Each structure stands twice: as C-alpha cells, then as structure tokens.
Amino acid sequence: MSGETSVKASIFEDHLWLRGPSSGLRPTLGQIGLQQFAPYLINSISLSWVTHLASALKAHDMTTTQMRALAVLSISSPVTINELSQFALTEQSTMSRTLDALEEQAFIVRKPRPEDLRVRDVEITQAGRDAFAKVWPTMYDLLIRMFDGIDSEEYKAFTATMHKMMSNVRKHGIGSFQRDT
Amino acid sequence: MSGETSVKASIFEDHLWLRGPSSGLRPTLGQIGLQQFAPYLINSISLSWVTHLASALKAHDMTTTQMRALAVLSISSPVTINELSQFALTEQSTMSRTLDALEEQAFIVRKPRPEDLRVRDVEITQAGRDAFAKVWPTMYDLLIRMFDGIDSEEYKAFTATMHKMMSNVRKHGIGSFQRDT
Numbered sequence: 207m208s209g210e211t212s213v214k215a216s217i218f219e220d221h222l223w224l225r226g227p228s229s230g231l232r233p234t235l236g237q238i239g240l241q242q243f244a245p246y247l248i249n250s251i252s253l254s255w256v257t258h259l260a261s262a263l264k265a266h267d268m269t270t271t272q273m274r275a276l277a278v279l280s281i282s283s284p285v286t287i288n289e290l291s292q293f294a295l296t297e298q299s300t301m302s303r304t305l306d307a308l309e310e311q312a313f314i315v316r317k318p319r320p321e322d323l324r325v326r327d328v329e330i331t332q333a334g335r336d337a338f339a340k341v342w343p344t345m346y347d348l349l350i351r352m353f354d355g356i357d358s359e360e361y362k363a364f365t366a367t368m369h370k371m372m373s374n375v376r377k378h379g380i381g382s383f384q385r386d387t
Numbered sequence: 388m389s390g391e392t393s394v395k396a397s398i399f400e401d402h403l404w405l406r407g408p409s410s411g412l413r414p415t416l417g418q419i420g421l422q423q424f425a426p427y428l429i430n431s432i433s434l435s436w437v438t439h440l441a442s443a444l445k446a447h448d449m450t451t452t453q454m455r456a457l458a459v460l461s462i463s464s465p466v467t468i469n470e471l472s473q474f475a476l477t478e479q480s481t482m483s484r485t486l487d488a489l490e491e492q493a494f495i496v497r498k499p500r501p502e503d504l505r506v507r508d509v510e511i512t513q514a515g516r517d518a519f520a521k522v523w524p525t526m527y528d529l530l531i532r533m534f535d536g537i538d539s540e541e542y543k544a545f546t547a548t549m550h551k552m553m554s555n556v557r558k559h560g561i562g563s564f565q566r567d568t
Contacts (some may be wrong), residue, residue, distance in 0.1 A: 232527045235519075236462045240474065244542065245436050245530060247549040251556065253425050253476055254435035258562030281417045293421065297435055329542030333568045338416075349426060351559040353554055360548055361425065367545045368428040371533055375432065378532045 230274065262344045268337070271296050271304045273345075276313060276330065276338040284317070284327035313337050395473050404536040436533070443525045449518070452477050452485045454526075457494060465498070465508035476493065 215314065240246050260270050268276075274294035279285065285293075291301040305328060308314045313334030319325040330338075353361060421427050441451050449457075455475035460466065466474075472482040486509060489495045494515030500506040511519075532541060555561065 232524060235458055235526075240462060241550070242457070242546055243530070244546055244549070245433075245526075247546060247553065248429055249433050249437065250476055250542055251431050251549060251552050252536060254556045256430065256563050260496075261406060277416055278421070280415070281421060295431055298473070330439070342416060343413060345416075345426075346403045348561065348566045352555050353425070353557070354555045356548060356551055360544075363504070363541075363544060365423060365428060367537060367541055368425070368432060368534075369422070370537055372428065372433050374533050374535045377426075380435050380529065380536070381442055381532060386479055 266341050272308055275304055279330035280338045284329040290310055290328055447522050453489055456485055457515055460511035461519045465510040471509055
C-alpha cells in the first residue's frame with residue numbers, strides 16, 4: 207500500500223463515520239478493501255444487472271433505454287420528455303432518439319399539450335404496455351434470482367439505505383448523468 | 388397499469404420472497420413501485436457516483452477506467468490483464484488501451500512473467516501510486532457524503548446484502564460485463 211497514513215484497517219470499520227472528510231485521517235483503499243468499498247459493490251452489481259438484462263432484451267428486439275422508457279411509462283403516462291429522461295436514467299438526447307424508435311413501433315405517441323403547445327407529452331399505447339408486459343417476467347425473475355436468500359426484511363432495510371443515499375445525492379449535489387454531456 | 392395480475396402492492400411487500408419465479412403470481416412494476424425496485428435504485432446510485440467522479444477525475448486528467456486500474460493495482464500488484472479487467476469492471480479490450488495510456492505516463496509497467504513469457508503481468512510504479520493517492524481523497528470524501536447519516540452498523544448490513552447479491556450473480560450466472568461484447 208502507499209502508506210500515506212498510519213490508520214489501521216480496523217479503525218475504518220469502527221470509526222469511519224465519526225470522521226469528517228477534512229479530518230486528515232483517511233484510510234487508504236487498501237485498508238478499507240475493495241469488497242468493503244460500497245461504491246465498488248454497487249457498480250459491480252449494476253453492471254451485472256444491466257449487462258444480463260441487455261442480453262435478454264435482445265431476444266425481444268429491445269434496447270435497455272427502450273425498456274426503461276416503457277417501464278417508466280407503464281407506471282406513469284403521460285409524462286414530459288424531461289421527466290421521462292430523469293426517471294429512466296437516460297440523457298435527453300438519447301431519450302429523444304429512443305422515443306423515435308418507440309413511436310415507429312407504435313409503442314408510444316407524442317402529443318402537444320393543449321395548455322402549452324410547446325410542451326410535448328409522451329404517452330404509452332396499449333401496444334407499448336403489451337411490449338413491456340412481455341419483458342417484465344424476465345426482469346422480475348432476474349430480481350428474484352439476484353435476491354435469492356435475502357428475505358423481505360433485509361430487502362426493506364437495503365432499499366431504505368439506498369433511499370438515504372438518493373437523498374444525499376440530491377442534498378450534496380452528487381452528479382446526475384445530466385451534468386455529463 | 389397493465390392489470391396483468393390482481394395482486395395488490397401490499398402483497399409484494401409481505402410475500403415477495405415466498406413466491407418463486409414460476410408461481411405465476413408476479414406483481415407488476417407499478418405494484419412494486421420504481422422506488423421499491425432495488426435494481427432501479429442501484430443503477431441510479433451507480434450512475435450518480437460514476438458521473439460525479441468522472442467529472443472530478445477530469446481535473447486530474449484521468450479517466451474512470453484509468454482510475455479503476457490504478458485503484459486495483461494500488462491494492463494488488465502485479466496482476467494479469469485478465470484479473471485486472473475483472474476487478475476493474477472493464478472489458479479486456481478497453482483495459483488494454485487504458486494500460487497503453489498508463490504506461491505512457493509511466494504509471495504502470497508490463498512485464499513478461501519469467502515462468503511463462505506468454506503471460507504479461509501488470510505492475511504499478513511509484514508514480515502510479517502517487518497518481519492514485521492524489522485522486523483518492525476525492526473518492527473517499529464522495530463516499531462520506533454519499534453515506535451521510537448512515538452509521539457503521541447500517542453500512543455493514545448494506546455491504547453484507549451486496550455480498551449475498553454478488554454471490555447470487557456468480558451462482559446464477561448473471562451476466563458479467565465480459566459477455567457483452
């Protein structure tokens with residue numbers, strides 16, 4: 207290791223959250239360990255999920271972004287392109303192209319909002335709902351396999367921690383995808 | 388919602404883990420809710436982390452993949468390209484190009500292994516360790532902000548759940564990035 211501090215790994219475990227960022231007593235990554243460094247685990251699991259699903263979606267002739275758009279719209283429709291991009295974790299420019307493809311397949315329609323014709327709302331069609339309903343079992347079954355051996359209580363605790371993190375992301379302005387253009 | 392089943396949202400919360408994937412009683416995504424669908428939260432947090440860090444790394448003239456390679460090598464060196472790619476969550480082809488750039492900056496060296504000259508080991512240099520040590524405070528401080536209000540016990544429970552998921556990823560063969568080429 208780089209030996210930049212003399213803090214021991216055990217101190218990370220016991221006192222990590224008592225120290226602020228400017229205390230000057232940062233443990234090294236080696237002292238924490240890659241498997242205890244939460245962002246590494248999150249990125250790794252995210253990558254496995256996305257990669258596996260992208261490959262399964264190919265059988266349905268659907269991209270990840272198309273699936274995400276339909277998933278959001280299956281819950282809430284109509285929405286603006288801006289709302290849809292945010293919820294579907296996709297940049298607006300990518301979402302625009304995705305909506306072109308979805309409109310061609312008649313899975314969505316874009317309509318000017320009567321009160322403000324400059325705003326176009328995105329609405330899912332029944333064909334779009336049916337298309338998402340066809341891929342949903344794959345997603346749900348993947349969820350079940352990923353959480354194999356994890357009970358409902360642990361699942362709730364896990365998502366509760368992530369809700370705190372999402373709130374920190376907003377509170378501390380931790381970069382959303384939209385800043386990266 | 389698509390109305391494909393008559394299961395209520397509350398049942399998802401209570402009985403999700405009692406039902407197998409083939410029970411035919413899948414709740415819809417709308418019944419679960421996007422904010423209770425763990426993969427959505429994981430992907431969202433991963434995206435915020437990666438995007439924020441990528442932007443911070445620019446000030447150090449470093450890409451995400453370069454940072455990941457140096458991070459892994461700061462813990463374990465020398466390693467093979469294959470090991471490095473796996474731990475750094477990066478495809479081998481991308482990692483090869485990344486190593487070219489890192490070698491140019493004298494942050495790593497590639498050496499044929501004496502026992503088997505066909506294998507080339509990747510080794511971090513002191514300059515490489517120094518370069519990672521310069522970006523590490525940014526990463527650590529981001530971690531602290533992301534886990535603001537989350538104590539050590541909750542952090543441990545959170546990573547423990549992710550370890551179970553990583554084990555499920557391996558056990559159920561849930562796609563690693565390397566399948567996606």
